[in-house]
Amino acid sequence: MFALGRLLVIGFLVLSVVYICLSLYSRAVRKDKLEAEWDEEIREGDRDAFIKAGLEDYDGSLRKKLILGVYIVPLSLMTAIIYFTNFH
Amino acid sequence: MGYIKWAIILVFWTAVASILHYTLPQHDVARITDTEVRRIDPGENRWFWASADAGSDGTLANRDVFFISAVLSSGRVMVYRNEDTSWGWPPYFKFDTSNLQAEAADLRSTSAAPQWVVIRHYGWRNEFFTIFPNAISVRAVDGPDQRIIPWINIIILTVLFAFFWAVYVRWRRFRMSRIDPVLEDVEEGFDAVGDGIARRRSGFRKWLDSWKSK
Numbered sequence: 026m027f028a029l030g031r032l033l034v035i036g037f038l039v040l041s042v043v044y045i046c047l048s049l050y051s052r053a054v055r056k057d058k059l060e061a062e063w064d065e066e067i068r069e070g071d072r073d074a075f076i077k078a079g080l081e082d083y084d085g086s087l088r089k090k091l092i093l094g095v096y097i098v099p100l101s102l103m104t105a106i107i108y109f110t111n112f113h
Numbered sequence: 114m115g116y117i118k119w120a121i122i123l124v125f126w127t128a129v130a131s132i133l134h135y136t137l138p139q140h141d142v143a144r145i146t147d148t149e150v151r152r153i154d155p156g157e158n159r160w161f162w163a164s165a166d167a168g169s170d171g172t173l174a175n176r177d178v179f180f181i182s183a184v185l186s187s188g189r190v191m192v193y194r195n196e197d198t199s200w201g202w203p204p205y206f207k208f209d210t211s212n213l214q215a216e217a218a219d220l221r222s223t224s225a226a227p228q229w230v231v232i233r234h235y236g237w238r239n240e241f242f243t244i245f246p247n248a249i250s251v252r253a254v255d256g257p258d259q260r261i262i263p264w265i266n267i268i269i270l271t272v273l274f275a276f277f278w279a280v281y282v283r284w285r286r287f288r289m290s291r292i293d294p295v296l297e298d299v300e301e302g303f304d305a306v307g308d309g310i311a312r313r314r315s316g317f318r319k320w321l322d323s324w325k326s327k
Binding site for chain 2: 026028029031032103106107110111112
């Protein structure tokens with residue numbers, strides 16, 4: 026079981042790095058899009074408030090929760106491989 | 114410099130291709146002729162042996178390994194090892210080594226009455242290092258000219274290519290928007306300094322020239 030523990034710990038660390046990078050990247054992309062939307066379409070009122078509200082919407086969105094797939098997809102893949110290799 | 118750059122690129126892509134070729138599953142249509150157990154002492158070739166059975170003591174220097182001998186549909190012989198990969202690399206998560214050995218023993222046949230099987234495996238056979246491909250599964254098939262479409266490899270390679278392409282495109286976009294302008298700024302700065310020196314030099318030269326007799 027030591028080998029399983031090692032795999033899980035290393036896997037968790039690597040996936041956490043991926044998760045953090047992906048979260049930051051996704052939020053930055055959303056911010057760019059909000060800025061572009063304000064600059065091209067709205068152009069009235071408070072620009073910073075508009076972007077802040079948009080990012081708050083993003084923080085509660087399903088899209089942000091989908092990034093948790095970084096953990097879920099490899100784990101399900103591992104389970105599927107174990108099943109098909111040994112018990113199929 | 115050009116040669117060194119190309120050598121590094123060549124070595125890199127050869128390494129990537131070798132790792133994929135070693136790790137991805139392959140299929141052989143073969144006839145199993147024998148199944149046996151041998152004691153092995155991994156030495157220089159220890160990279161090419163997997164781990165001891167899951168749950169057993171993996172720290173001992175030598176151990177017994179199942180082997181499956183076969184004749185390929187081409188007529189050449191091939192010997193497979195049959196080892197657990199457990200939780201380690203490559204990620205086949207194979208724990209059913211003993212079961213696989215029982216299945217393989219069940220499918221043994223002679224050249225007089227051949228029973229053809231598809232053996233899924235990864236790894237290489239190399240006589241100089243005494244390394245063997247690791248069998249993952251066997252299944253019986255009707256004849257030696259079974260058609261095999263490597264769906265898993267197609268999917269894995271497509272996903273891998275898509276992933277690296279996506280990262281590469283984003284990196285290039287980032288470089289064009291963030292790094293290149295900075296480098297250009299620095300270049301322009303150098304150019305400005307260079308122009309200044311040239312102008313001052315030409316002023317000095319003009320002053321010198323003014324002393325020459327015309």
